[in-house]
Amino acid sequence: MALPKVGSIGEYIRDQRQQAKISLRQLAEQAGVSNPYLSQIERGLRKPSAEILNQIAKGLRISSQALYVQAGLIEDREPPSDVISAIRADTHLTERQRQVLIDIYESFRKERPGDGQTSQNADPGPSADDEHPLPPELVAALEPYATSNGNGTANQETKEG
Amino acid sequence: MALPKVGSIGEYIRDQRQQAKISLRQLAEQAGVSNPYLSQIERGLRKPSAEILNQIAKGLRISSQALYVQAGLIEDREPPSDVISAIRADTHLTERQRQVLIDIYESFRKERPGDGQTSQNADPGPSADDEHPLPPELVAALEPYATSNGNGTANQETKEG
DNA sequence: TCACTCCGTTTGCAATTGCAAGCAGCGCCC
């Protein structure tokens, strides 16, 4: 298995949901599943069927395949090459958008040249990182979003050791 | 109502199995499922879960995705987002960086690049369109990048190459 | 004819999914 094994599909779903800043019930509504069941799925108490998974993916507006890969239901046989190639190949983006994404990606890569494993517990105050190649406005706009969500349960860290 | 849809997946499996010239029991053995259940799946009497589907795909040595598409568990118009998969698979990024990149990418996708012009006016309309997962600050900061016309607050030179 | 093997199918049941209803906690308004 590759590294993106986040342990559990539920964790991934919850993470995606919180990123979308929607409640559990909202996602359940959009996905067409019951809220208690979604709760159990997110906490790993239930193993949802592919149909439910597909509906959740639609509710989250994410790729069903990504969800299946996370759930271990699809062999990650399709090597996603690399991010830049994928961005370049995406016909839904404008050239300007591609360039922005690539710039941001490269700046991220420069921040941690050799880091390989998950280190999402980064310092909450990246004030020391004033060496970003990104324009200050963008960085300033990214910081409040990346540091803490002033909404709901701010504890999105993985609680399991 | 369940007859036509699941019938297709069962027919597909049976077709693939017969092309491989193996018996139902053999495939069941290779796939690790019981033969009666496989029989019912092939005749459309049961709707197999994704796990079973995945095992059958392995037993048939075919793509799991092909089977999922047949089962209607993956939208046929899925491929556009390989970028997210690539970002997810990039082990050099921190989790937080992945989230930011994906959010930006998704916000780009939602801007509908082919839809005339981007309505970047000061009318966010939070209640009307809450699909944006990005905070308004971030979207506002990205728009001078995304739009080719840097009119207005063009105080920052873009670093396009 | 009997015995054996393989084929796909049917039957009954344990385990699981997925849901409706209800519960406790929190914030807001009257």
Place this chain on the structure above:
DNA sequence: GGGCGCTGCTTGCAATTGCAAACGGAGTGA
């Protein structure tokens, strides 16, 4: 203080999955 709406979680329960066992049919050999 009470009420309303929202958050997520727990609890039974119907419906379904998926399997072990058993069934009828076809082919082969003694």
